[in-house]
Amino acid sequence: MNDEFYMDLALRAAWRYQALTLPNPAVGCVLLDRGGRILGIGVHKKAGFLHAEANAVFAALCDLDVNFAQDFAREYARKFGVKFQNLEALKSALLQPSFTYDFILNRHGGLLHGACAYVTLEPCAHRGKTPSCAELLAQLGLSRVVIGARDTNAQAAGGAEILRRGGIEVKFDICSAGATELAEPFYLAREGGFCFIKINAALNGAVHGRIGSEKQRAFVHELRGVCDYVGVGGQTVRADRPTLDVRAAKFDEISASAGRADMSALDACAVPQNLKPRAPDVWIYSRRALSDFDASIPLFGVEGRKVEVSQSLPAGAKITMIEAGASSFDEFAQFASHALIFYSAQMRDGENFRSNSVLRLLFISRAGDPHLEANEFYGWFKILK
Ligand SMILES: [Zn+2]
Structure with missing residues (x-):
């Protein structure tokens, strides 16, 4: 070796x-x-x-x-x-x-x-x-x-x-x-800002309906917890009425290893207050105005959150995850350097995500990844163009 x-x-x-x-x-x-x-x-x-x-x-x-x-x-x-x-x-x-x-x-x-x-x-x-x-x-x-x-x-x-x-x-x-x-x-x-696109797909690229386990969802919520902005298309907001919060985020293995009764002590001592995940601000990518969106969509009700509607990345965004839908990958690729694509080992007879982007594979997870169920995997990619 x-x-x-x-x-x-x-x-x-x-x-x-x-x-x-x-x-x-x-x-x-x-x-x-x-x-x-x-x-x-x-x-x-x-x-x-x-x-x-x-x-x-x-x-x-x-x-x-x-x-x-x-x-x-x-x-x-x-x-x-x-x-x-x-x-x-x-x-x-x-x-x-x-x-x-x-x-x-x-x-x-x-x-x-x-x-x-x-x-x-x-x-x-x-x-x-x-x-x-x-x-x-x-x-x-x-x-x-x-x-x-x-x-x-x-x-x-x-x-x-x-x-x-x-x-x-x-x-x-x-x-x-x-x-x-x-x-x-x-x-x-640290320098200008890190922005990546996240997408969930079935093996054949279909993005229709809910794909991904509870474990995968917790992983995504933990990622949201480190972001200052989550980006989402205006159409997705209207169709899916998302919350985009961090409620499923866990402190990883520690929550599994410490008994339930121990968690209060853990919260008090071992995990500094400022490390608790906070729901990120939301950037809605749209031509419309904020007032055009139905204010009862759950993402608007998250406490302490700022929502911006614009056609460019919010100024000062340091860490942004864009949760892309079926047709928005290429449009969002103008803002993002990386993509995180989750796959579930199943086929879906539904709409595939559409893209002509060229990507380079940086890392692909293996079976047994602690963040996912055994029939799921993900890849980190660099977006080349
Ligand atoms: Zn060190």
Whole structure:
């Protein structure tokens, strides 16, 4: 196995959380021991929670030292009132970051000394409430860090320098094209704005009627929760009378792993208030005026929401998901750089979505993706023209 093989693993793990991490980048990390055995795979899942490197380190330490995992679970339950059903639930939960970092630093026991990390983006150098990932890896005594893309974010860059000062061999630009593609939505959101089209289709391209499971719906609502605008065509608004809120969004695995009785404690302690998903503002793409729409359509009744009707992206929109209908893909493609297409493994005898756009496949989900049922998959595409 070469460097590219492990970097590709890290890239594919990270793509499963593409856009969900915004305004942070999607990042993946694979940790190997000296003998080349995989110790842990970690991804960044949500802004405000652990970075990929820390998640990989945490997963590795849980597997290497049963006392580490048990003691962590016990202390976490005491502090936050959250219990985990099993080791897998613990390893995949959204954990409170500063508590987890401190626990790792106090209890790693030198187990990762000499390990090697593959990280899709240069480990961050920014020290906030928790140490930077570069400092974390240096303190754990890793021997080598392989990096996909350099971090051009002024606040976070400089990680490689910290690693080198810590005596770690740093190798850059492994799968750099793929790593740059993975990070592109983050840079777009930060610089001018990231806008993507989402569409749900049956295998034959039909978009008629409701397609997609409850799990897929929760995924879409989580995506809405990171967007400042959801875009929708005027015709769709009139025909479907949508709500476009985030009611089905969950805190991912943590809601499954923590018992119902524990959720109130979780809300109070582990999840900062400002991370609760908020329904995005709505941009209705239409020539008409706002007053031409029936005000009893549910999307207008969502509290604290702004609705704009215009033929161009709202000024200042940083993250926009356009929920396209059967005939609007190409029209919306003038605003969007990427497309997220959900497929359900069924055929429908109905209208297909119509488009002449040229796309490039960036990532396709596999069976077992945590966000979908087994008969569903999705692809992230770059819109070329
Ligand atoms: Zn970091």
